Amino acid sequence: MIDYTPLYAGLQHIPALRPWLTTLPQQISEGLSAARWGDLPDWQAVLNALPDITPSSLETVSEVRVGGASDATEQQLQQLETQLRKLHPWRKGPWTLFDIFIDTEWRSDWKWDRVAPHLHDLSNRLVLDVGCGSGYHCWRQFGAGARRVIGIDPSAKFVAQFYALKKYMGLEKPVDVLPVGIEALPANLQAFDTTLSMGVLYHRRSPLDHLRELKETLRPGGQLLLETLVIDGGLGDCLVPEDRYAKMRNVWFFPSTATLESWLRKTGFVDVRTVDLDRTRLEEQRSTDWMRFESLVDFLDPEDHSKTVEGHPAPLRATLTAIAG
Template identity: 40%
Template sequence: MTDYLDIYKDEIDCDAIRELRKEPTRIMNSKGNKPLLELIEQLPALKFEDNDFTKKAVRFGQKEDLTESQRTELKEQLKQLIPWRKGPFDIAGIEMDTEWRSDYKWDMLEGYLPDMKGQRICDIGANSGYYMYRMLADEPEFILGLDPTVKYFLQFQALQKLTAENCLHYDAFGMEHLTHFPKFFDTIFCMGILYHHPDPVGMLRIMNQSMRSGGDIIIESQAIPGDDHVALFPDDTYALVKGTYFVPTANCLINWLKKAKFVDIEFFHSHPMSSNDQRKTEWMPFRSYEDFVNEETGLTVEGYPAPIRIYLRAKKKA
């Protein structure tokens, strides 16, 4: 696949991006990750043509594309990349039931998504790339996934070996590196990630600056219930997750978007979290929602209000 730096070399800071790539490459080639990198190289390049990105479980190929022994071998290879958190996927009959039912979140966005045909899109916190594959159904020009977690980058690389050539690209960067893409994206997705940054308003400003005039931002976030314009700032962990900084109310997040110069802000959905949409599975056998939150008391294990999920969209001023 052609490196997107060669396609958009006159519009983005290619030298800075190439420099940023050195650290994830070093991490992937380190002793601990080298076996996983070798696993990706050993995966068969199946490049299925018959895919369906409109289904709740993104489908690569058909069951008859693999023999039972091939399917068993491929499943064992993919399970070496656990935890698989965002999905689900159907890989030639392999049902990958991930920790998150990300299709539930995607369903919440239906009716609120912009027309993405021919657009340049960024998926921040892309994880395995589930949402990126769902976007393909709209025929965008270019989709870039950003996520600094090397394991998720490798999961995406594994999935890309299973499907025909597409417009998806991925770098193991954080959202702060959007500074290298000035006025570049038509649409940004920020799904389940903003509360993991100590400066959410600063990050929203960076996103705004990386967007074209009139562009759209779609945000899905963990939040706390209530109408006050406040955010919870947990002590050490929130629902046993380190690296959680500000957990806002919907009104607080709306104010953040205003301060980041977004307009036409719409808060269009919220729902309580539960073990129906985040749970242990064969593909993510570690602790999950039921271990973090007491669903009877409505409190996290630390005693904080249990999280809800909120959905908003906004625009960069034209």
């Protein structure tokens, strides 16, 4: 059921992306290798066991909602929910399929409401979403008018979740999630009108290299929307945790917004602006029946929610926009 044939056909008609076709099929094959992901056969079995239901509607503008309960029998709805729950944990969403509400760990719709007003008009634009998870924001970008959205995330489970949803949202829709990282894109591609990187920068050993890679995905004049964790402070300030941050191991740099703006200019962006600052709320990131592991409340000091359990400043998220010079 995971089939990228429509994507390959679509890229044939986008001259700037056509060269990627020489390497992309092999990259996807390696990203979906059972040798790398031991649970991949189980995830594929879930996809094969999903019931065939024809949705009566699709909403991606104000939310992500597919069909209604009357589109399916009770047996089909039970089968669908049983299979979807086998793809636990569900991190980004929420999603509503035939009135089955997938209450994900993150209220990604709240983040979209914060960042969407700062995006250039997405009508007919080619969009890249770096670190997209299971593709929630990709569908919102499609709902905002993008002509094609390509999300990339190395996790094969996110790809399985995406295809479980796309089965009902339309396999022919020009929205895809690929099991690759940004390193898989050809160097200096300069193809996308809009590139988003949300919740990725602090996971990169070299943040300036990541910013340079993001710039190379954009055509001259294309827009970057960057969302990442920051700290309060002035130019030059940056937190580099020696060990964990909010129980996360793979974290590196938490700059101030002034420092981050400087990094963006240094890597060739212009019109750099911080457009939003938001402290992550317990209502926005939390454990649910669809994500039963620890979440934000477990990552904060129980006596002082302004600090993580390690004593670092609690998560503060900044959204910045910039133009590829």
